[in-house]
Amino acid sequence: MLRQATQRLDIATQGRGLIAFTDSVRNWLHGEHFTTGLLTVFCRHTSASLLIQENADPDVCRDLIRFFDVIAPEDETRYIHRAEGPDDMPAHIRSALTATQLSIPIVEGRLVLGTWQGLYLFEHRRAPHRREIVLHVIGE
Amino acid sequence: MLRQATQRLDIATQGRGLIAFTDSVRNWLHGEHFTTGLLTVFCRHTSASLLIQENADPDVCRDLIRFFDVIAPEDETRYIHRAEGPDDMPAHIRSALTATQLSIPIVEGRLVLGTWQGLYLFEHRRAPHRREIVLHVIGE
Amino acid sequence: MLRQATQRLDIATQGRGLIAFTDSVRNWLHGEHFTTGLLTVFCRHTSASLLIQENADPDVCRDLIRFFDVIAPEDETRYIHRAEGPDDMPAHIRSALTATQLSIPIVEGRLVLGTWQGLYLFEHRRAPHRREIVLHVIGE
Numbered sequence: 001m002l003r004q005a006t007q008r009l010d011i012a013t014q015g016r017g018l019i020a021f022t023d024s025v026r027n028w029l030h031g032e033h034f035t036t037g038l039l040t041v042f043c044r045h046t047s048a049s050l051l052i053q054e055n056a057d058p059d060v061c062r063d064l065i066r067f068f069d070v071i072a073p074e075d076e077t078r079y080i081h082r083a084e085g086p087d088d089m090p091a092h093i094r095s096a097l098t099a100t101q102l103s104i105p106i107v108e109g110r111l112v113l114g115t116w117q118g119l120y121l122f123e124h125r126r127a128p129h130r131r132e133i134v135l136h137v138i139g140e
Numbered sequence: 141m142l143r144q145a146t147q148r149l150d151i152a153t154q155g156r157g158l159i160a161f162t163d164s165v166r167n168w169l170h171g172e173h174f175t176t177g178l179l180t181v182f183c184r185h186t187s188a189s190l191l192i193q194e195n196a197d198p199d200v201c202r203d204l205i206r207f208f209d210v211i212a213p214e215d216e217t218r219y220i221h222r223a224e225g226p227d228d229m230p231a232h233i234r235s236a237l238t239a240t241q242l243s244i245p246i247v248e249g250r251l252v253l254g255t256w257q258g259l260y261l262f263e264h265r266r267a268p269h270r271r272e273i274v275l276h277v278i279g280e
Numbered sequence: 281m282l283r284q285a286t287q288r289l290d291i292a293t294q295g296r297g298l299i300a301f302t303d304s305v306r307n308w309l310h311g312e313h314f315t316t317g318l319l320t321v322f323c324r325h326t327s328a329s330l331l332i333q334e335n336a337d338p339d340v341c342r343d344l345i346r347f348f349d350v351i352a353p354e355d356e357t358r359y360i361h362r363a364e365g366p367d368d369m370p371a372h373i374r375s376a377l378t379a380t381q382l383s384i385p386i387v388e389g390r391l392v393l394g395t396w397q398g399l400y401l402f403e404h405r406r407a408p409h410r411r412e413i414v415l416h417v418i419g420e
Contacts, residue, residue, distance in 0.1 A: 002142050002282050002418075004176050004279065006247050036284050038320055038416055040178055040243050044254030046194045052380045053372060054326045059361035060372050067352065067373050072207065081199035092193060092200050093207050100192045100257075101243050103320050103381050105416035107286050112414045114324030117380075134252045136178055136245035138142075138278060138418060139284065142282050144316050144419065146387050180318055180383050184394030186334045212347065221339035232333060232340050233347050240332045240397075241383050274392045276318055276385035278282075278418060 002140050005032045009133040013123035016087075018051065018061040022119040025135060026111065037106040037139015041119065044132045047091035048123050049098040055118030068094045068124075091124030098122055106139055142280050145172045149273040153263035156227075158191065158201040162259040165275060166251065177246040177279015181259065184272045187231035188263050189238040195258030208234045208264075231264035238262055246279055282420050285312045289413040293403035296367075298331065298341040302399040305415060306391065317386040317419015321399065324412045327371035328403050329378040335398030348374045348404075371404030378402055386419055 007028050011019060029039065043050050054060045072093040076082050079089040102119070105112045113119070121131060147168050151159060169179065183190050194200045212233040216222050219229040242259070245252050253259070261271060287308050291301060309319065323330050334340045352373040356362050359369040382399070385392050393399070401411060 002284070004142070006176060006245060036286060036416075038178075038318075038418060040245055042243075042245055042252055044252060044257065046192065046254070046256055051376055052326065053376060057361055057363065059359075060369065063359045063361050063369050064373065064376060066358075071211070071351070078206075079199075079203045081197055081203050083197065089200065089203050093204065096191055096193060096204060097237055097377055099239075099379075103243055103322075103383055105286060105320055105322055105414050107414065107416075112322055112324060114326070114412070116326055117324065132254070134245050134247065136176075136247075138178060144282070146316060146385060178318075180385055182383075182385055182392055184392060184397065186332065186394070186397055211351070218346075219339075219343045221337055221343050223337065229340065229343050233344065236331055236333060236344060237377055239379075243383055272394070274385050274387065276316075276387075278318060 004138045007135040011131045013129050015126050018120040020118050034139040040103045040136045042101045042134045048131050049095040051120045051122050087126045094124045144278045147275040151271045153269050155266050158260040160258050174279040180243045180276045182241045182274045188271050189235040191260045191262050194256050227266045234264045284418045287415040291411045293409050295406050298400040300398050314419040315389050320383045320416045322381045322414045328411050329375040331400045331402050367406045374404045
């Protein structure tokens with residue numbers, strides 16, 4: 001019998017960085033008992049975003065952060081939108097280049113994430129923030 | 141009772157720029173009466189794309205456009221594909237870097253878009269175009 | 281009556297490049313007989329990704345590959361993560377900038393892909409790999 005479930009996750013960030021939250025998603029999903037379905041993860045912000053990336057070597061996360069620093073630097077002379085601080089417009093650009101939403105199929109009771117795939121919240125602002133993620137699942 | 145609905149939106153663009161269309165989506169969805177569900181927005185083009193971005197300060201949109209101008213410039217010496225004009229290959233690159241599809245959960249009868257999140261069509265070509273967006277919703 | 285179907289596609293890549301696989305998806309979907317629904321395509325890797333791009337002129341694919349070469353070059357001096365070869369960290373970055381997942385509505389028995397839209401697997405590594413794609417469809 002097809003059905004749905006939704007949940008809100010609050011993630012406290014410590015300023016810029018990638019925060020793994022695959023386990024929080026899996027824990028919630030485990031209690032919902034879906035065998036086949038589609039999980040959607042949605043980030044309710046425009047200065048934080050989502051990423052599926054390698055979960056093995058933390059240097060991958062460091063290099064990713066550095067890449068986005070170079071491509072969309074905190075250089076106010078480049079931007080008109082400066083009212084919310086030098087890190088705000090780069091945060092919007094970095095969000096535009098990554099994902100606001102990700103959907104992951106569930107097969108045989110498990111998310112089909114690959115062995116090396118982890119789900120990350122990418123905080124783009126320098127200050128700590130409380131970020132809201134909405135989870136939606138449909139299936140049976 | 142789970143059910144689906146689909147709709148086609150036609151958006152006339154005035155050449156390059158970001159066009160907010162959150163209201164068109166909300167208006168259609170309002171008449172479909174879903175309490176819980178998943179809305180998918182799909183752009184049927186490879187030289188226009190989708191973006192969820194800040195809806196408060198229009199300067200954010202200007203800076204985003206400028207960023208993509210710099211990163212994928214209209215410089216024909218860079219591209220082999222030139223037959224459709226100097227703005228076509230940059231349009232394909234800018235589409236690849238943003239989104240062709242976005243899915244947004246519906247909870248308590250509302251899209252879970254954050255307060256500052258707006259849904260935008262990003263027209264990458266210089267000339268006006270008529271763009272087709274397909275909406276799909278599943279839920280109850 | 282709403283129902284689901286899932287499938288795994290294995291795609292053998294020949295090293296870096298864009299591999300069209302719209303036909304494999306359409307062939308599978310054809311046998312599943314959905315009139316209205318939502319297809320989700322998920323890539324189980326962090327050094328290969330998904331892209332919807334122009335399917336007419338192969339030069340578009342060449343220019344896209346070249347763009348990502350320039351923006352995230354194979355230059356080890358830029359990266360901390362070097363243990364898996366000079367093409368691994370650029371592969372993670374290029375995956376982050378494109379898509380790990382794409383969802384496409386089905387209307388009147390067909391994927392709503394535009395005339396010029398093709399579905400591509402973007403292999404970012406230099407060596408051939410076997411890549412796993414998971415397909416999920418929900419609808420009726």
